[in-house]
Amino acid sequence: MAKKTKQDILKIVKECDVKFVRLWFTDILGQVKSFAITNNELEGALENGMGFDGSSITGYQDIEESDMIAMPDPDTFAVLPWRPKEKAVARMICNILNPDKTPYEGDPRYVLKRALNKAKKMGFDHYYLGPELEYFYFRNNQGTDILDKGGYFDLTTLDVASDLRRETVLALESMGIAVEYSHHEVAPSQHEVDMRYKDALTMADSVITYRVVVKEIANKFGVYATFMPKPLFGQNGSGMHTHQSLFKGNKNAFFDPKSKDNLSDIAYSYIAGLLKHSKEICSIFAQTTNSYKRLVPGYEAPVYIAWSRRNRSALVRVPFYHPGQEKATRCEFRACDPACNPYLTFAAMLIAGLEGIEKGYKVPKPMEKNLYHLTDGERKEQGIETLPDNLGNAISMTENSKIAKEALGEHIFPRFIELKKKEWNDYRIQVPQYELDKYLSII
16 A cells, blocks of 8 residues: 655645644553644644644653654544534644654654564564454443443344444544444443454554544534443443454465464464463553453453463454454454553564564463353463452563563653552542442441
């Protein structure tokens, strides 16, 4: 696919009557940051970038070194479909640079680029990803009043969000993001729109765009969409199951037609790397205190560190929808949630998998039983460990991880640890309603 040039962008802006261009990037936590320029400033922005104060962005620079440059990536140009067509609004996702135009190490997009560069040096031209982001619709952002009581794949009048999903899919496609399918999820008022797999950087850009689009379309309909991992007690939480594979040119490095599972030694070692380092990178792919309300047994969220050919209770699953098809051969990592920073999460998974390939990790035997039905003793006997059960434990493991430090880099790593420790400490000192209800009247 040909790269867009500055002239291409300026031509599209003129043809589509674009007056404003929003420049997007994310902070360390994956929150989209944005400022708008007019079409008159666009040519200069494409040439030299736009300056901004990095000290005001979570996890970026200290105040004495705060000058940063947002350099728009022309390939990410898209007109925002929910804004007026007259004097339209577009967006471009930016690379963040230092004043000397070198890449800024605190830019999450750069973190993923660095990981992809390592993969390329190892001979892997493509890191393909297909994340499945789940989310909830509520009446507003003040509570959890659901819109429906539908269930998985329901097509009934209970699924009142069909129009919401339809508009969301149309909006995504108008922005160049291909959609495979959309449907109601297991929990009431829970939904999913699946994007077609793409190269990792394009997909990370698509994930942050997807989250904005879902929320904007919900707002247009007068409701609220949230990617909070576990908003409803006693119901399934929202995950971001991430399908992934490595390619060498047009050849899937995970595929071996002679193997029993059609998985190559590279695939086995990659899976082994994901399993071995999953606890260390858990605070990256499940980065909120609420994430660990989802990562509990019994609600389809995988907490046991094992892999399987089809078993959805395992942390890593090998889908068998199209056995023997090279392009469809992949593994699915099931513990991520949609509140993560996709740039950091994809980088961390890739570095963990590449470590497995580099060191020739041996994958344990697959677990085809429902892991939730095993006793603690049976799991211990099988050598099956669990993911951390809270953010405090997770961040302690990340802090001592060489893999996490390599993935995040010297700049982001200590800042991420500091932010997450503060979040955990703020959470620990709260007195929740549960404790008042349980203890106040009897102690």
